Amino acid sequence: GAGVSQSPSNKVTEKGKDVELRCDPISGHTALYWYRQSLGQGLEFLIYFQGNSAPDKSGLPSDRFSAERTGGSVSTLTIQRTQQEDSAVYLCASSENRGAPETQYFGPGTRLLVL
Amino acid sequence: GNSVTQMEGPVTLSEEAFLTINCTYTATGYPSLFWYVQYPGEGLQLLLKATKADDKGSNKGFEATYRKETTSFHLEKGSVQVSDSAVYFCALSDRSTDKLIFGTGTRLQVFP
Numbered sequence: 740g741a742g743v744s745q746s747p748s749n750k751v752t753e754k755g756k757d758v759e760l761r762c763d764p765i766s767g768h769t770a771l772y773w774y775r776q777s778l779g780q781g782l783e784f785l786i787y788f789q790g791n792s793a794p795d796k797s798g799l800p801s802d803r804f805s806a807e808r809t810g811g812s813v814s815t816l817t818i819q820r821t822q823q824e825d826s827a828v829y830l831c832a833s834s835e836n837r838g839a840p841e842t843q844y845f846g847p848g849t850r851l852l853v854l
Numbered sequence: 855g856n857s858v859t860q861m862e863g864p865v866t867l868s869e870e871a872f873l874t875i876n877c878t879y880t881a882t883g884y885p886s887l888f889w890y891v892q893y894p895g896e897g898l899q900l901l902l903k904a905t906k907a908d909d910k911g912s913n914k915g916f917e918a919t920y921r922k923e924t925t926s927f928h929l930e931k932g933s934v935q936v937s938d939s940a941v942y943f944c945a946l947s948d949r950s951t952d953k954l955i956f957g958t959g960t961r962l963q964v965f966p
Binding site for chain 1: 896897898899900943945952953954955956957958959
């Protein structure tokens, strides 16, 4: 596609349920990033993929959060046993290669609300 | 660790007013600095960047200068327009990983 796409655009879930958020990066982009945008917290880095491997997972807030990337393309962020504080907009970005952070292209985000 | 601090909003201005949004950073080494903009209902977009001390980034009438001595990267525009209404994020990149570290964002509202 022309840009980074994310699905779903909105997700409402009940506390304790698991959710999966999907990111489709720009074709050919090897680097993929997940960020979280929370009220009062700004934008926080979660995890970075180079190809299918994740050399930097330092931003994942707890072991309830995990992410994978397959085929060097689509990535899925999974949140298990969701809590209300997980409510946020989850943003995905991709770039052609590592080494050029200014070329991270952001998707529109998935807005998650945990009731 | 690395961090970015930017002024809280909202910043409310009349059209054609002068804009300054302050941003300061804490970092080891020499990060690259960025301003991103998020227009209503749209994704985050890079507005401008500077990669070394004294560099000036500019785009769409916005400017910011990388000031190492004051660890600042303030965003300025001489004459704002209603269409500039958005949330502005200051950010730095961690050179070892390329991840972006963002400030909390500043909402700008411009009224005609």
